[in-house]
Amino acid sequence: MGRLVELRAEQQEVLRRQSDFGPLLWAEWSFAAVLTLVLLALLAEAHAFSGTRFRHRWNPPLALAVLLLAGGAVALAVFTVLTRAALAYARDQLTPALKGDAIPKAGAAVAARLAGTGFRAAAADWIWAGGLLLAALVLLGLQPRISEYRVSRVRAAATRRSRLPRPRALAAVAGCLVLLAGAGTYAVQATGWHGSVTLLANWTGSEQEEFQRQVIDTFERKYHIHVVYQGSSAESQVLTADVQSGTPPDVAVLPGPGELAGYAGKGLLAPLDDVVRPAGFAPTWVPKVTGPDGVAHTYWVPIKTDLKSTVWYPPARVTAAGVPKAARTPASWCLGMASDATSGWPGSDWIEDILLQQSGPAVYREWVNGTRKWTDRAVRRAWTTWGQMVGAGQAPYARTALTSSYDDAAKRATTPGSGCELEHQASFARGTRDFVHSADVIPGADTSAAPRWEVSGDLAAVLHDTPQSHRLIAFLASEQAQRAWAGTQAGFSVQHTVLAGYPGGDSTAGRIAGTLRDPGVVRCYDASDAMPSAVRDAFALAVLRYLAEPSALDDELRALDDASVRAHAETTGLTSVCSGPGT
Incomplete structure (x- = not known):
């Protein structure tokens, strides 16, 4: 409140x-x-x-x-x-x-x-x-x-x-x-100015200033269209209110393809088939979604992406070989769940990654699409595995996680003497640390198949189709904008021509870029982001409750089943959340 x-x-x-x-x-x-x-x-x-x-x-x-x-x-x-x-x-x-x-x-x-x-x-x-x-x-x-x-x-x-x-x-x-x-x-x-376009995104503070300088200013100089930018850390809630009031922004940037698919199914998004070419991006980031006309269209453009399924550690305090041993102790994990209106997502990221590593992309996809229940044994196993790893229900660990933000967790992970050193987080948190694949530390992970990586991204969609908004979305999809914005961030562009230009090698950035473009790995979109927004929010709240009281897990999973059935009945599901061998 x-x-x-x-x-x-x-x-x-x-x-x-x-x-x-x-x-x-x-x-x-x-x-x-x-x-x-x-x-x-x-x-x-x-x-x-x-x-x-x-x-x-x-x-x-x-x-x-x-x-x-x-x-x-x-x-x-x-x-x-x-x-x-x-x-x-x-x-x-x-x-x-x-x-x-x-x-x-x-x-x-x-x-x-x-x-x-x-x-x-x-x-x-x-x-x-x-x-x-x-x-x-x-x-x-x-x-x-x-x-x-x-x-x-x-x-x-x-x-x-x-x-x-x-x-x-x-x-x-x-x-x-x-x-x-x-x-x-x-x-x-x-x-002269040729009109204006409104843009809603989640970048605030220094990120907003950088986005303004690198992308918006360039667009305004090139096309003489004024961009009215609004940044909010609660962009989903802001967008929902704007849509309900009948005054949505022209363009919105969201991390959730599931939420965007819901808007597309209701006819609230403009198709972008003429902007997003099939050869430009992998289908993980630009899946086809069936619109109200019964035809599958592309409705969003990925601006940048992050590699997940990464466990970060400070090389000065822990070696890569020593990470699996340290991961068996809940005290080793730096975990912060607070994040304003989206609190709980660090835990949901953990659980969906564990499910992907233990049960594979087929089970993962069925769970995201609502055809596999939350009470399913594989899904329940992912929850309990996470709880055992981070000390769910154990007062010292649960209290610290529930009262700390994910930023606090990252600071503890890089501070000597903080008592923890490992963090499960996306590539935007890399800093001066190194990482191992999460499958190396997850109990019961299946390492016999192709490597599986969870990914996420910032996706731009058009809610009010005007010449100005069409020009902006085309610019955001261009190589110029993709290279300018992703080049200043911890994230990466997944446009093929830009991604191919990232350096390789054994550096942290080189390994991440290599994983994003490697055809031999499986890449699955962040599950909670790909779910309908109502399920995503219920998932995050259930994670917080489970961390405090793990004995109530079965009740939480049954409630999530009910929420999933209702949400999937009202929205268009994503048919493509994974890409790579065997998907």
């Missing part, structure tokens, strides 16, 4: 920031208004002077310039007022705590009120073309009068003839206007 209160405060701050003009924007608009009024006054004075000095009541170009400037200024002012009012309305509607039917009603009302905001914001691009046209009209209105003034003392007849421009002069002016219009159009296309 505390995390939900904090999340609501974060969302309200985002709402306030996105709906508030702020003092700088008000100052800019005020300065622009003053300049517009000054220019309007000067143009009116020039028109009046022209009529008085040269005895022509109207100077058509200058009159048109006055009307253009006045009309444009009024239109922009009206658009600004309407936009400001719409943003204030959105803030007033979304700030109170909403419940039940009030959530989708408020979302629909806000969406309807903001429907024209994009068009009004794009009107700012007209300033470029309008400014060029204004300059051309002023030049056309003043230049003949200046020439007329210069020669009036010499030749009155020539002065009178100059009032009617010659055909060649008219052609020259027309040509200049065409060039100016073309230059203005090009300037607008080259320098």
Whole structure:
């Protein structure tokens, strides 16, 4: 509940920031208004002077310039007022705590009120073309009068003839206007913003800053599309609320293909068959999912991936040969289960990895797809194996694990004298440590078949299909973005061309990259991420309860069976969670 209160405060701050003009924007608009009024006054004075000095009541170009400037200024002012009012309305509607039917009603009302905001914001691009046209009209209105003034003392007849421009002069002016219009159009296309796209992801803090610098800034410079980024450690909950309110982001990045498959089955995701080519990624990361039209499509793009099934150890304190012996003692394991709204996932990662190593990919796939029960002997064995390894139910170990975050566990694993040195974690936690395959330490692991590795990834999907969101998802799938983002992270890109470029060798990164591209190993997607979101959440909670009270395991497994039956009846399952020999 505390995390939900904090999340609501974060969302309200985002709402306030996105709906508030702020003092700088008000100052800019005020300065622009003053300049517009000054220019309007000067143009009116020039028109009046022209009529008085040269005895022509109207100077058509200058009159048109006055009307253009006045009309444009009024239109922009009206658009600004309407936009400001719409943003204030959105803030007033979304700030109170909403419940039940009030959530989708408020979302629909806000969406309807903001429907024209994009068009009004794009009107700012007209300033470029309008400014060029204004300059051309002023030049056309003043230049003949200046020439007329210069020669009036010499030749009155020539002065009178100059009032009617010659055909060649008219052609020259027309040509200049065409060039100016073309230059203005090009300037607008080259320098103006071509709309915006909203993006929800789980990167915050330094990761968000790096993603902004490496990926978003590059995209904005290249395509002139503004990316409105929202980072949240509880992105699944945020996305669920946004979908229920009818205001989902254009693009979302999630770790769970099971959750995305559920959205795809309901018709909430846009197919990406034209973006994700079959030859670009292995089917583990881009499986086909049947949509509401009854046709299988690709619905997401993997941005980066992590290798799991890894047990990390500090070489200065433990040797690779000594890891299996140390793993038999619960005190050797650095385990932290707390992770805000997703607490429990370090334990669920352990259990699904143990099942994969003990029982193989076929049993693993059946369990993920809901065709093998949680009370099945193989699944129950994975739970009890983990409990024995980490000391489930034993107060010193269980208490420390339940009250520590996974970040705390990683710090203890690298701190001499902390009392533990081994950690089961994905490749993003490697640091200066080395790793062994988890099958080397799991009791009863089947090492006779091809090596089995669990993997995970960050997957981008489109919930609101627009030209801007399509452009962004295509960029995220490109080699440029994949190489830029994965190159700054502990994770790896699994796009074939990028993955092939990672160095090999015996280094930690080389061994991980070699495993990801080795055709002789089995790679299975993180089971809880591939399950429906309701099952994933129930799994994480059951892990916490089992760690505290292992005697209640059978009750927990029966409850998970019930949750699995309900969830799989409502969502489209993944048919491909493993790839490699024998799958």
